[in-house]
Amino acid sequence: MTALNRKLLRDLKAAAGMLLAITGIITVGVTCYVGLGSSYHNLSEAKRRYYAQCRMADFSVELKKVPISELGAVAELPGVAEIRPRIQFFAAVDLEGVREPLNGLVLSLPDRAKPILDDVVVLRGSYFTDRRENEVLISESFAKAHRITPGQRIHLILNNRRQEVFVVGTAISSEFVYMLGPGAITPDPKHFGVFYLKHTFAEDVFDFSGAANQVLGRLDASARDRCPELLRRMESLLASYGVFTTTPLADQFSNRFLSQEIQGLWSFALITPTMFLAVAALVLNVFLTRLTRQQRTVIGTLKALGYSDRELFWHLQKLGVAVGLLGGLLGCALGFWLAGAMSSMYRLFFQFPEFENQWWLGTHLTGLGISVGCSVLGSLRGSRAVLRLHPAEAMRPAAPRQGGAVWLERVTWFWKPLSSGWRMVFRNTLRGRVRTIAGLFAAAMGASVLVNAWMMADSMTYFLDFQFRHLLRSDMDLSFKDERSDDALLEAARLPGVDKAEPYLAVACTFRKGPREKKGSITGLIRDAQLTVPRDRRARPIRVPAAGLAMSRTLAEILGVKPGDTVTIEPIQGLRIARTVPVCEIADSYYGLTVYADIHYLSRLVYEESALSGVQLALDRDPAHLAALYRELKRLPALEGVAARADVVAGIEETVLKHQWVVIDVMILFAGIVFFGSIVNASLVSLAERQREVATLRVLGYGPWQIGSLLLRESMIVTVIGTVIGMPMGYLLTLATIWSYNSEMFRVPIITTPGTWLWTLALAVLFGLTAHGFVQRSIHRTAWLDALKAQE
Amino acid sequence: MSQTAATGNGTSLLRMENVSRRFGMGAVAVEALRDISFGVHEGEFLVMVGPSGSGKTTILNILGGMDSVSEGRVWFRDEDLTEFTPAELTRYRRDSIGFVFQFYNLVPNLTARENVMVATEISRDPMAPEEALRLVGLEDRTEHFPSQLSGGEQQRVAIARAVAKNPVLLLCDEPTGALDFTTGKRVLRLLVDLKQTLGKTIVLITHNAAIAAAADRVVRLRSGQIVEVRENPSPTPPEEITW
Numbered sequence A: 001m002t003a004l005n006r007k008l009l010r011d012l013k014a015a016a017g018m019l020l021a022i023t024g025i026i027t028v029g030v031t032c033y034v035g036l037g038s039s040y041h042n043l044s045e046a047k048r049r050y051y052a053q054c055r056m057a058d059f060s061v062e063l064k065k066v067p068i069s070e071l072g073a074v075a076e077l078p079g080v081a082e083i084r085p086r087i088q089f090f091a092a093v094d095l096e097g098v099r100e101p102l103n104g105l106v107l108s109l110p111d112r113a114k115p116i117l118d119d120v121v122v123l124r125g126s127y128f129t130d131r132r133e134n135e136v137l138i139s140e141s142f143a144k145a146h147r148i149t150p151g152q153r154i155h156l157i158l159n160n161r162r163q164e165v166f167v168v169g170t171a172i173s174s175e176f177v178y179m180l181g182p183g184a185i186t187p188d189p190k191h192f193g194v195f196y197l198k199h200t201f202a203e204d205v206f207d208f209s210g211a212a213n214q215v216l217g218r219l220d221a222s223a224r225d226r227c228p229e230l231l232r233r234m235e236s237l238l239a240s241y242g243v244f245t246t247t248p249l250a251d252q253f254s255n256r257f258l259s260q261e262i263q264g265l266w267s268f269a270l271i272t273p274t275m276f277l278a279v280a281a282l283v284l285n286v287f288l289t290r291l292t293r294q295q296r297t298v299i300g301t302l303k304a305l306g307y308s309d310r311e312l313f314w315h316l317q318k319l320g321v322a323v324g325l326l327g328g329l330l331g332c333a334l335g336f337w338l339a340g341a342m343s344s345m346y347r348l349f350f351q352f353p354e355f356e357n358q359w360w361l362g363t364h365l366t367g368l369g370i371s372v373g374c375s376v377l378g379s380l381r382g383s384r385a386v387l388r389l390h391p392a393e394a395m396r397p398a399a400p401r402q403g404g405a406v407w408l409e410r411v412t413w414f415w416k417p418l419s420s421g422w423r424m425v426f427r428n429t430l431r432g433r434v435r436t437i438a439g440l441f442a443a444a445m446g447a448s449v450l451v452n453a454w455m456m457a458d459s460m461t462y463f464l465d466f467q468f469r470h471l472l473r474s475d476m477d478l479s480f481k482d483e484r485s486d487d488a489l490l491e492a493a494r495l496p497g498v499d500k501a502e503p504y505l506a507v508a509c510t511f512r513k514g515p516r517e518k519k520g521s522i523t524g525l526i527r528d529a530q531l532t533v534p535r536d537r538r539a540r541p542i543r544v545p546a547a548g549l550a551m552s553r554t555l556a557e558i559l560g561v562k563p564g565d566t567v568t569i570e571p572i573q574g575l576r577i578a579r580t581v582p583v584c585e586i587a588d589s590y591y592g593l594t595v596y597a598d599i600h601y602l603s604r605l606v607y608e609e610s611a612l613s614g615v616q617l618a619l620d621r622d623p624a625h626l627a628a629l630y631r632e633l634k635r636l637p638a639l640e641g642v643a644a645r646a647d648v649v650a651g652i653e654e655t656v657l658k659h660q661w662v663v664i665d666v667m668i669l670f671a672g673i674v675f676f677g678s679i680v681n682a683s684l685v686s687l688a689e690r691q692r693e694v695a696t697l698r699v700l701g702y703g704p705w706q707i708g709s710l711l712l713r714e715s716m717i718v719t720v721i722g723t724v725i726g727m728p729m730g731y732l733l734t735l736a737t738i739w740s741y742n743s744e745m746f747r748v749p750i751i752t753t754p755g756t757w758l759w760t761l762a763l764a765v766l767f768g769l770t771a772h773g774f775v776q777r778s779i780h781r782t783a784w785l786d787a788l789k790a791q792e
Numbered sequence B: 001m002s003q004t005a006a007t008g009n010g011t012s013l014l015r016m017e018n019v020s021r022r023f024g025m026g027a028v029a030v031e032a033l034r035d036i037s038f039g040v041h042e043g044e045f046l047v048m049v050g051p052s053g054s055g056k057t058t059i060l061n062i063l064g065g066m067d068s069v070s071e072g073r074v075w076f077r078d079e080d081l082t083e084f085t086p087a088e089l090t091r092y093r094r095d096s097i098g099f100v101f102q103f104y105n106l107v108p109n110l111t112a113r114e115n116v117m118v119a120t121e122i123s124r125d126p127m128a129p130e131e132a133l134r135l136v137g138l139e140d141r142t143e144h145f146p147s148q149l150s151g152g153e154q155q156r157v158a159i160a161r162a163v164a165k166n167p168v169l170l171l172c173d174e175p176t177g178a179l180d181f182t183t184g185k186r187v188l189r190l191l192v193d194l195k196q197t198l199g200k201t202i203v204l205i206t207h208n209a210a211i212a213a214a215a216d217r218v219v220r221l222r223s224g225q226i227v228e229v230r231e232n233p234s235p236t237p238p239e240e241i242t243w
Helices: A005-016 A016-054 A068-075 A139-146 A199-205 A223-236 A251-294 A296-305 A309-349 A359-389 A391-395 A420-431 A433-471 A486-493 A553-559 A598-606 A621-633 A645-689 A691-700 A703-739 A754-779 A783-787 B056-063 B086-097 B112-120 B129-135 B151-164 B181-198 B209-214
Strands: A059-067 A080-086 A088-094 A102-109 A122-123 A134-137 A153-158 A160-171 A192-198 A211-219 A243-246 A477-484 A497-513 A516-525 A551-552 A566-571 A579-587 A596-598 A614-617 A639-644 B011-023 B032-040 B045-049 B071-076 B099-100 B171-174 B201-206 B217-222 B223-230
Touching: A005 A016, A005 A309, A005 B112, A016 A122, A016 A309, A016 A359, A016 A645, A059 A068, A059 A223, A059 B223, A068 A211, A068 A223, A080 A192, A080 A645, A088 A192, A088 A211, A088 A477, A088 A621, A102 A153, A102 A199, A102 A639, A122 A134, A122 A139, A134 A139, A134 A153, A139 A160, A139 A192, A153 A691, A160 A192, A192 A199, A223 A243, A251 A309, A251 A359, A251 A433, A251 A645, A251 A703, A296 A309, A296 A391, A296 B086, A296 B099, A296 B112, A309 A359, A309 A596, A309 A645, A420 A433, A420 A703, A433 A645, A433 A703, A433 A754, A477 A486, A486 A497, A486 A614, A497 A553, A497 A598, A516 A553, A516 A598, A551 A553, A553 A579, A553 A614, A553 B071, A579 A596, A596 A598, A614 A621, A639 A645, A645 A703, A645 A754, A691 A703, A703 A754, B011 B056, B032 B056, B032 B071, B032 B201, B045 B181, B045 B209, B056 B171, B056 B201, B086 B099, B099 B151, B112 B129, B112 B151, B129 B151, B151 B181, B171 B181, B181 B201, B181 B209, B201 B209
Parallel strands: A088 A639, A102 A192, A134 A160, A516 A596, A551 A579, B045 B201, B045 B217, B099 B171, B171 B201
Antiparallel strands: A059 A211, A059 A243, A080 A211, A088 A102, A088 A153, A122 A160, A134 A192, A153 A160, A477 A614, A477 A639, A497 A516, A497 A566, A497 A614, A551 A596, A566 A579, B011 B032, B011 B071, B217 B223
């Protein structure tokens, strides 16, 4: 090994503490990049393979009922490669040993296995056989949750009849990677499953012989960007069959969630590491500039010996490269582990036939390259200083550090009362510009990560509160297969354990305002409803207008309407007569495009007499009543679905919130590493530069704690100011995060509480004090007498 | 006093012709050298004396290819150093010059042997580091770090480093300046021995006029000008010199 490389290794060892701190920050950045980047590739690849395997449809059309023989015109549209008619209905599920009725989506499959659009992957048992008509394939997650195995029999309420079906196997499908039941926000396999019936059997039980109520389709590759136009043509072709919705793949619920998650991963894989690596580059810059200054005479000597500028520049760059390589390698290893942890978390939400954490060479190499690149960048200024050093000049003592007053001294009312200690602190902070700016930047980045973490936690808590404690207040929602009369309300009110029953009417319609239109639905409520209480954005209750709509803010923005405007509504079912109605209020909701109206007003609008789609119930707390209620509900064939609010909230708490706290802990750890690394580096560099000064203070009688307090004050000033600067940055980062996740169907509120800012500041100070512990130890250990004798 | 020194006997290894060196500009310009002309003969031990600020360090830096001139020419054999590019100056320093500094300038975290290796690894025809250290009497201290050596020992390591490159010329900047009297004489003896055994050309600058007695030729400087050049036909052995 050459003598210069030995010198390099010993320089690294001598500065191990500082370099480890910097390496820590680099490692965090690369871990984020490799972890998030690998997760992005894992999910993207799993999605691509799964969609190809199941021949995922490019669009679906939901309608009332269409003869299959009439679908030829759709199949022949230019750009349409293939269509598949399907029967689909929601159904209640009656399992023995499970007291509550469960929810299911029933879909038809060909009697014989063949490649179809939105195909299934059979995991256990087999596809349908010729032995029985009433065979069923059930979704794997539902089967697992209830320990259902092939060969068992269960009951489904199909077309108002309790029907026994034989479980021939379990399956999954790419159209339900993210499987949501009615009213749910997170997958709830205990309460919702998908049930695949033979097409001929489905035709029988639903009286759909030769008909379908859903058309799936695939487009030619060249026609994919014309999907909206083709869907409009299909809608007009099928208008007489009662088209409810047309859904391109981009808007398909499961695909949307999955694609948004993938896109979010990519955004974070770019943003988060950039923050950390920028801090690392700055901090490394401070360190290496100091090292060059410290080794000025050595560098001059080496030049005098005949080392070229290029050789010495590369010698110093090697130090940066070493730090970058170490941080990069550690980051790659930890990033792979992080991706594995994220894969485990994703398996709770997304269902794939195969989903493993893979080793993506490109991602790892890029992470390593970025790490080394960032370190080289951080080392450039210090290394380039070498080029400027003339050998003769390097032999002369360095020019004394600039003295003179700093600008703060002009603020005499502040400056005059300061002790000499505080004056030293402020002068050092203001004179060491690059070091101070690096410290401020690092503190700002750390603070913005903390603010982001707290705000996301507060936002989710507020979302749950708003949605499930203020807006939706029922204990249970019953939905009927067909619209019922007021008798259903009376019947529901008499069920065991029911304290209160309120009706609702859901009317699916198209909203139009000028050239803009959007499909959605209006929920009719009684005027003083207590179980669904529309709210404004401050969670104040809004009274449902007597005549007019209370429209969700998101839908109002899509249509470009405000209170006082009118919109045209065209029901998708029934008489389908367009009506112009006023928008009276804007209601806020973070889920769906909800629109509310008075139930009687809505009934009149759609020419119905006192119709209801379902009933919301408030229950007493008696467990015996609850058991009796479930028994009764199971006997109601007209019931299409039952949703218990407690189950929805529990599902969110079990999945989203629990993992959110893991994520928050990791973010706090990362922020801590940034604070810690930056403060330790800056303080130790400052200490190294001021050894003579420190030694002189010791001779004068200062103790190590007093000297430590000078450095602590400097680092706290930078930490606190940097944290305060970082707070609005964190707010903006959270806005960007939320914006990337928000969609028409799901929005996260932007919430800050005093706790957000206080906790951020408190943690920043705590990290600063912890980092100072190491610095204080160094002060205690410094041989200050030697420092007085030492020459640089 | 004549500004042009007699070149003396022997081949000129280095020649300065009408060299001036100014630092700074305008009202704050400092003229470190004014119209200097002299030569260094091959194989001689040349001592340049003068008080602080007389320009001797500037001359040494220019001869060592570490500083440029404002006017004039500097010849190394038949090559004009003032026309050299930075890369050529680097090569000149690497292949032809051995430098000894007043404060040794050793690399603190390299051992004595490694400090010598730092020079030999880039030299075309170096001596073995161990041999160089043996020449200066430090064969038993090769694995010691500078902090474990006395001032005199550190200076001897620095001399070993300079000599190990097998340079044509040794340039010594106040090599005894940081040493006590006894150690300083030992170092001076070492330099004289190197000149005699290895035939090195040595240029030594010092403010200590007593050391001039050991030289073959003495150049006296004051205020950036040569005030005297004197041959010394009978150099005094370093042991007999006192200051």
